[in-house]
Amino acid sequence: MTLQPRSSRPVTTSRPRVLAVTGLVAAVLVACSPSAGPSDPADPAPTASTAPAPEAPAVVLPQDIPVRVADDASTAPVPAPARLVVADLDVDMAVIGVGTEADGTMTLPASAADAGWYRFGSAPASPSGTTVLASHVDTRAEGLGPFARLREAQVGTAVSVTDEDGTVHGYTVSSVDRIAKTNVPLDEVFDRDGPPRLVLLTCGGAWDASIGHYEDNVIVTAVPDA
Amino acid sequence: MNARPQARRTMFGALALTAATTLAGLTMIPAAQAAEGDAQLSVLHAVPGLTVDVWVNGERTLDDFTPGSLAGPLELPAGTYSVAITAADAADASSPAIGPVDLSLTGNTNYTAVAHLDASGAPTATLFTNDTSTTPAGDGRLTVRHVAAAPAVDVLAGGTPVITNLANPDEKVLDLPAGTLSVSVAATGTTTPVIGPADVPVTEGVNTIVYAWGSLADGNLALATQTIDGLHASPAGVPAGEVGLADTGSGNGPAMGVAAAASAGVLALGAVLYRRRSGAHADR
Numbered sequence: 001m002t003l004q005p006r007s008s009r010p011v012t013t014s015r016p017r018v019l020a021v022t023g024l025v026a027a028v029l030v031a032c033s034p035s036a037g038p039s040d041p042a043d044p045a046p047t048a049s050t051a052p053a054p055e056a057p058a059v060v061l062p063q064d065i066p067v068r069v070a071d072d073a074s075t076a077p078v079p080a081p082a083r084l085v086v087a088d089l090d091v092d093m094a095v096i097g098v099g100t101e102a103d104g105t106m107t108l109p110a111s112a113a114d115a116g117w118y119r120f121g122s123a124p125a126s127p128s129g130t131t132v133l134a135s136h137v138d139t140r141a142e143g144l145g146p147f148a149r150l151r152e153a154q155v156g157t158a159v160s161v162t163d164e165d166g167t168v169h170g171y172t173v174s175s176v177d178r179i180a181k182t183n184v185p186l187d188e189v190f191d192r193d194g195p196p197r198l199v200l201l202t203c204g205g206a207w208d209a210s211i212g213h214y215e216d217n218v219i220v221t222a223v224p225d226a
Numbered sequence: 227m228n229a230r231p232q233a234r235r236t237m238f239g240a241l242a243l244t245a246a247t248t249l250a251g252l253t254m255i256p257a258a259q260a261a262e263g264d265a266q267l268s269v270l271h272a273v274p275g276l277t278v279d280v281w282v283n284g285e286r287t288l289d290d291f292t293p294g295s296l297a298g299p300l301e302l303p304a305g306t307y308s309v310a311i312t313a314a315d316a317a318d319a320s321s322p323a324i325g326p327v328d329l330s331l332t333g334n335t336n337y338t339a340v341a342h343l344d345a346s347g348a349p350t351a352t353l354f355t356n357d358t359s360t361t362p363a364g365d366g367r368l369t370v371r372h373v374a375a376a377p378a379v380d381v382l383a384g385g386t387p388v389i390t391n392l393a394n395p396d397e398k399v400l401d402l403p404a405g406t407l408s409v410s411v412a413a414t415g416t417t418t419p420v421i422g423p424a425d426v427p428v429t430e431g432v433n434t435i436v437y438a439w440g441s442l443a444d445g446n447l448a449l450a451t452q453t454i455d456g457l458h459a460s461p462a463g464v465p466a467g468e469v470g471l472a473d474t475g476s477g478n479g480p481a482m483g484v485a486a487a488a489s490a491g492v493l494a495l496g497a498v499l500y501r502r503r504s505g506a507h508a509d510r
Contacts, residue, residue, distance in 0.1 A: 061282055061283070061285055061287055061300075061302075062300050062301070062302075065287065065288060065297050065298060065300055066297070066298065067288065067291065067295050067296070067297045068295070068296055069294060069295060069296070070270055070294055070295060070296035070437070070450035070451060070452055071450065071451055072296070072434070072451045072452050072453035073426055073427055073434050073436070073451035073453060074451070099364050099404070099430075100363040100364045100461055100462075103462060104363040104459070104461060104462035104463075105461055105462045105463045105464065105465055106461040106463070106464045108464070108465065108466050118461070120364070120404065120430040120431065120458065134464050134466050135466060136466050136467055136468060137466055137467040137471075137472040138467055138468060138469045138470070138471040138472055139468050139469065140468050140469055143469070143471055144471050144472060147466070148471075148472050151474075181463060184463075184464075186460040186461060186462070186463070187460045189460070190460040190461060192458075201464050201466065202464075202466040202467065203464075203465065203466040203467035203472070204467075204472055204474060205473075205474060205475075205476060206473060206474070206475050206476040207467070207469075207470030207472070207473035209470060212468070213465055213467070214466075214467045214470070214472070214473070215476065217464055217466070
């Protein structure tokens, strides 16, 4: 008998097809459940047939199948970054966790004095991926912020990020780029699976007053110190 | 895009197996490499009190598989697989406790096969398809599956029902803002927990699958969880400026070349409006 899997749709209640079981063995079950006996199969699958199963394909089955206790959701959270220092640029800022806006763009802290950490992505303590910190290059209330100086970063500039638990992570700048926003490889910037690294992000280039946005992103990439 | 489960990188090759799981000393063909178009299958053992072996196409594939354990994910070519579940260390699959059943797997689809008790307490098996579509920005996904010997339930978050009248072996899928829920399970129409409350994270870009399993009559109802990550989308952009005070115009700065910005790979290799690399010195 063949089980046709029930594919679920979002926000629905679904009833998967129950396998029509055969060959239930009472002996194994009686020891566990005194009331059990040979039982009828559950509701037969609507497409069940009495024909023999099709010949199984000659498939190479995997070895060393990983098995774990089914408590995936119990992973401990990684400490959040709390402070960013780039001494050469006179940057010493608090870091606050941010998410996304309704339009899907990254949320920026209202004050240019704060750096926003994309909290759905990697943190400095994560085993993989890019920690993304972004801040307004300028705001109406404050004028230019510390990240206006990012474009002055040099390869080799030292960066440190301190976690909320006090751990200090040191990085060294490996590249400084200004890229048209339409060409920024966002999946690369917000990568979660590659080697750990740090990206500092703000806006730059030409200001387009008609739309109220800068044309470019300034992107400083830094790699962890050994 | 076929989102990949959490443990995909550990499917083949050297793995950290739990002490309870060793393959029997059969002559196994070396592991196949994952192929594009494969199905992904995890197996959950949700029958209390039975340590079992799981046979696929007549081969013992999981040995000494204990209740509350989750195996996989296995990457398998699309097709039909015959699965039987026997007592642990059975000589063969001729007298299974559950099955044999045929699982029809479609390529590029993510499944969990669950051995569990039906509503009346008899062992059975159900094949679920896992929703691996992209999650909305800022949202995670919560899938709840009733695979317990118990009547229909309500699922409460912070004391408020978010799922009602869920029966064995049904499921419900919700996309929710990322956060932590205090989840309890109660007989439908009531609020007294029969399971929980327990903290369940709704993690951005992750499908957290919660199984209510066990037996109400035997007093061993519990929650098991399986997560599938990688369902997120990157932010649509980073608009980090409000006033134009940092305007440098579209042209090149000193000692910089003008180039059209390239697309993918530009952070490492592409032409950009300016770039400083080791050895370059820019005038201020």
